[in-house]
């Protein structure tokens with residue numbers, strides 16, 4: 001099964017609207033040079049409208065960094081899927097480890113966010129990953145299984161391209177420590193098997209599984225050569241135009 005690669009940039013709490021537009025323009029240029037893959041960027045909410053204008057008419061996908069499950073309501077500080085769709089978003093990152101660990105988001109909330117996003121046609125980029133403590137205690141696969149099963153609880157899928165999973169080991173995020181390609185492939189293979197357990201095999205085979213955690217120009221090529229690694233979710237290096245351009249152009 002050929003899955004179309006997806007290179008995604010998570011800009012976290014960085015960039016003014018103006019900086020975001022400049023960076024987005026460089027992303028468009030790089031993405032145009034490699035039409036065989038998808039590229040997504042997720043600026044902060046405050047820059048979405050500006051970046052949406054820069055991306056209009058290009059193939060680069062606009063993403064949000066989170067999304068609420070309700071369409072509207074008394075949820076101070078939250079943003080809904082229809083609001084994001086109105087700005088041109090096609091995807092939303094959900095369950096990022098910073099949301100889980102810094103803001104206390106639970107598997108239950110993440111499951112609701114995934115369902116809310118899908119109900120309105122936004123593709124979730126559903127993040128999972130173990131902490132260093134969990135890896136050292138050899139609980140990695142158990143943790144990943146629990147996160148996948150609860151995040152996807154009662155999430156019906158007839159088309160595996162409607163959701164993306166991102167494996168981001170917490171110990172590799174922003175630390176400069178990348179999982180080795182074999183560590184990453186081991187986790188991705190495990191996640192693929194799990195998805196085959198939950199969904200039909202042909203649907204599981206369509207689901208893209210991204211790797212995230214200190215992805216950079218130096219390691220993207222070898223990571224992308226692994227069977228079950230279908231893309232990258234990039235933090236720090238996505239904020240540097242030249243580095244992200246090189247990552248988009250992985251080979």
Ligand code: 13P
Pocket residue numbers: 010096168172173174175176212213214215233234235236237
């Ligand atoms: P870094 O690429 O900075 O390690 O961040 C990864 C990440 O959290 C992407 O969502």
